[in-house]
Amino acid sequence: MTNINMKNKATGEIVLKSVSKSYGYGETLKEVIKDCSLSIEAGKLTVMIGPSGCGKSTLIRLLAGFEKPSTGTLTIDGKPILGPGKDRLVVFQESALFPWQTTADNIMFGPIARGENTKESRDLAGFLLNKVGLSQFKAKFPNQLSGGMQRRCELARALVNLPEVMVLDEPFRGLDEMSKELMWEYYANLYEENRHTNFFVTTDIDEAIFLADRLIIMTNIPTQVAQVIEVDIPRPRSLKSLFELDRANEIKMEALKILHTEAMKSFKSGSKAAADFIDAYSKRVEPLAS
Amino acid sequence: MIRSVQKFFFNRSSRRATIAIIVFLLFWEICSRSLGWFGFQVPWIGKIPAPSAVITAWIPLLSDSGYWLSWYLSAKRVFTGFLVAMILGIPFGLLLAINRTAYGIMFPTFEVLRPIPPLAWVPAAIIFWPTAEMSIAFVTFLGAFYTIVINVLGGAQSIDQRFFQAARSMGSSQWDIFKRIVLPATVPSIAVGASVGMGITWEVVVAAEMISGGGSDGGGKGGGLGFFIWDSYLGGSYQQIVVGMISIGIAGYLSSSLIRALGDHFSKWTRR
Numbered sequence: 362m363t364n365i366n367m368k369n370k371a372t373g374e375i376v377l378k379s380v381s382k383s384y385g386y387g388e389t390l391k392e393v394i395k396d397c398s399l400s401i402e403a404g405k406l407t408v409m410i411g412p413s414g415c416g417k418s419t420l421i422r423l424l425a426g427f428e429k430p431s432t433g434t435l436t437i438d439g440k441p442i443l444g445p446g447k448d449r450l451v452v453f454q455e456s457a458l459f460p461w462q463t464t465a466d467n468i469m470f471g472p473i474a475r476g477e478n479t480k481e482s483r484d485l486a487g488f489l490l491n492k493v494g495l496s497q498f499k500a501k502f503p504n505q506l507s508g509g510m511q512r513r514c515e516l517a518r519a520l521v522n523l524p525e526v527m528v529l530d531e532p533f534r535g536l537d538e539m540s541k542e543l544m545w546e547y548y549a550n551l552y553e554e555n556r557h558t559n560f561f562v563t564t565d566i567d568e569a570i571f572l573a574d575r576l577i578i579m580t581n582i583p584t585q586v587a588q589v590i591e592v593d594i595p596r597p598r599s600l601k602s603l604f605e606l607d608r609a610n611e612i613k614m615e616a617l618k619i620l621h622t623e624a625m626k627s628f629k630s631g632s633k634a635a636a637d638f639i640d641a642y643s644k645r646v647e648p649l650a651s
Numbered sequence: 652m653i654r655s656v657q658k659f660f661f662n663r664s665s666r667r668a669t670i671a672i673i674v675f676l677l678f679w680e681i682c683s684r685s686l687g688w689f690g691f692q693v694p695w696i697g698k699i700p701a702p703s704a705v706i707t708a709w710i711p712l713l714s715d716s717g718y719w720l721s722w723y724l725s726a727k728r729v730f731t732g733f734l735v736a737m738i739l740g741i742p743f744g745l746l747l748a749i750n751r752t753a754y755g756i757m758f759p760t761f762e763v764l765r766p767i768p769p770l771a772w773v774p775a776a777i778i779f780w781p782t783a784e785m786s787i788a789f790v791t792f793l794g795a796f797y798t799i800v801i802n803v804l805g806g807a808q809s810i811d812q813r814f815f816q817a818a819r820s821m822g823s824s825q826w827d828i829f830k831r832i833v834l835p836a837t838v839p840s841i842a843v844g845a846s847v848g849m850g851i852t853w854e855v856v857v858a859a860e861m862i863s864g865g866g867s868d869g870g871g872k873g874g875g876l877g878f879f880i881w882d883s884y885l886g887g888s889y890q891q892i893v894v895g896m897i898s899i900g901i902a903g904y905l906s907s908s909l910i911r912a913l914g915d916h917f918s919k920w921t922r923r
Contacts, residue, residue: 427816445820457813461835461920470831471821502920522821 372438373448373525373558375401375424380433381583382419393419395583397433401526402575406552406559410569410616411579411587412624417562420584421530424560425451437526447471450524454531456511458503464514465490465499471522482521489517492551509540516551526558533568542600545571549598566620570594570612571603578616581623588619676702700890705897708890718879722902725860725875728784729852729906732791736848740796741841744803749833761800769793769855773862787859787875794855795848802847806840807833839921842914849910853903876902 382394393416401407411417422428423435426445435442437449458467468490472482490496493513495506503511512532519527533541549572552559563569569576576590594608603609625642659665683701686692700708712718747754747761769790776786810833818828860877874882876899883891 425816425820445816447820447822450820451816453813455813457811457817459814459817459832459835461838470818474818474821474823474827474831504920504923 372403373401374403375435375437375442375449375526375558375560377420377424378434378436380420380423380430380435382416382423382428382431383583392583394423394430395585397585399577399586399589401558401560403438403558404556405574406549406561406572407575407577408569408573409560409562409577409579410564410566410620411584412581412620413564415579415582415623416584417579418530421451421528421562424528425449447475447522448525449528450519450522450526451528451530452512452515452519452532454534456503456508456515458511458514458518460503463500463502464495464506467503467514468518468521470518485523486517486521489521493517508536509544512536512544513547516548520551524557526560528560528562530562531564532561534563534565541568546598546600548572549596553597566613566616567603570609570616571598571600576612576616578619579623581626587623588616590615700893704890705893708888709894712891712894721874721876721879722898725853725856725877725899726902726906728787728791728856728860728875729849731788732856733795733845733849733852735788735792736795736799736852737845740799740844740848741803744800744844745807745833745837747800747804748807748837749829765797765801769851770858770862773859777863783863787856787863790859791852791856794851798848798851799841799844802840802844803837806837806843810836839914839918842911842918845914846907846911849907850903853899853906857899 377397377399380394380397381392383390383392385391397420409417409420419428423430424442426442426449442449459470462470465486468486469478469483472478472486487496490499493516495510495514495517498506498510503514506514515532533544536544545568552572561569561572570592573592576592577586578588578590579585580587590612592612594602594606594612621642660669679696679699680701680703681688682693682696683699683704685697692698743757747758772790772793773786776789777783780786780789814832814836815828818832823831856875857877857880860875861881876895880892880895880899883889883895
């Protein structure tokens with residue numbers, strides 16, 4: 362089963378308009394997202410990067426439909442997002458594979474849930490199992506797989522449902538550097554083959570630039586869009602291109618400048634940690650901001 | 652067979668265990684015989700029948716059908732109570748976990764009744780149940796029931812949210828979520844509840860038999876192992892008391908091992 366064509370007309374444009382999300386009320390009110398507007402273009406691999414704790418995960422939960430925004434709208438292809446659905450599937454950084462099911466059963470979970478246990482979906486599941494390189498492990502339980510293998514199984518589990526939008530929340534975080542870079546190439550390859558809408562969230566700038574068509578840089582909490590950078594590095598991408606291309610380094614410098622500015626804002630003046638950080642930063646041999 | 656015996660003695664911890672148990676038995680034997688051998692009686696242990704006397708009393712019992720009948724009666728009560736506790740406890744625990752209204756209505760009452768030790772129910776059970784046999788079964792049921800419900804409830808409530816989120820995203824119905832997420836995820840907790848519940852059931856059945864006078868057969872050795880102990884005490888046959896105690900220990904160990912093995916089998920996915 363080598364030639365299953367997963368390409369179809371790219372859909373899945375997600376638009377956020379003036380979205381805000383807060384928790385608590387009165388004195389305990391915590392604003393996580395404030396007046397955030399952005400669009401995730403159909404057929405593109407959009408990467409969102411921001412400082413840790415800025416509210417990216419909350420944004421993903423809103424996108425996925427697990428929570429509703431306090432104000433503002435989220436739409437997919439024009440239709441409002443009211444709850445979870447298979448048109449937007451999320452792969453989280455902590456494995457959500459069902460530990461009591463084997464690899465193969467996990468992958469077939471979605472189709473079976475929707476009553477689509479057909480030859481077609483089984484073939485697709487088999488194809489994906491092969492594609493992610495886990496055919497030898499199809500009868501193993503998640504407990505018996507390494508971290509990287511679990512990630513790949515989750516990718517397959519999501520892809521078998523042919524979602525319009527694939528959402529990935531720091532999925533490669535915690536993997537060692539080598540596994541991570543393999544996963545980048547692997548995932549970029551997967552994307553380049555079928556060009557579905559992908560939304561990838563990370564804190565790793567190299568990961569972001571390697572993968573992105575569009576790079577959305579977020580501010581600190583309460584978060585909104587700081588900058589959008591079109592990453593016009595040609596595809597297919599390789600790790601070499603990331604290190605050698607000037608354009609890649611340009612983008613990286615630009616993004617880092619913005620991120621550092623945002624990170625600095627996170628420290629309230631007067632706190633010891635802030636003073637320490639600002640002190641170390643100001644003593645850098647080559648200041649970033651110029 | 653020889654091989655496994657050899658392996659047993661090569662292992663340092665089994666050697667230590669064996670030596671420790673032998674020393675313990677020797678110590679017990681000496682202390683129990685202390686009055687006759689040394690002329691003064693070691694306090695406490697001196698009054699207990701010696702292991703040799705226990706074995707001597709045990710051997711004729713092995714061919715006494717009444718003795719094995721006690722085993723059978725106690726085991727029957729244990730497994731009956733345990734089974735009913737599982738059949739009622741697992742659905743009840745799951746119901747409390749998934750339905751807020753049910754939890755709000757039933758859990759407080761359950762929690763108020765739970766601290767009452769099953770044994771405290773014996774007099775009430777005797778009054779309310781038509782036969783003494785059913786009274787004992789009810790009391791043993793209670794012991795396991797509380798444990799199983801608490802474990803099932805805790806297990807189901809601690810299922811990670813991510814699993815529900817993933818399932819809902821992929822289009823699972825409520826029923827599908829129950830069948831393919833809640834149930835399998837709770838199985839390890841059920842196994843734990845069953846293991847602990849089985850142990851509790853044995854404790855309760857023995858005491859219940861002592862208090863209630865042995866159930867349907869009454870008299871002689873027909874009332875289960877707990878009654879057997881009590882009866883031996885009343886009849887002044889102290890060696891048989893120890894025989895009874897050790898018998899219960901063995902019976903409890905066998906049942907717990909069985910339940911644990913079953914539980915482990917169904918919880919295979921929790922281990923690497």
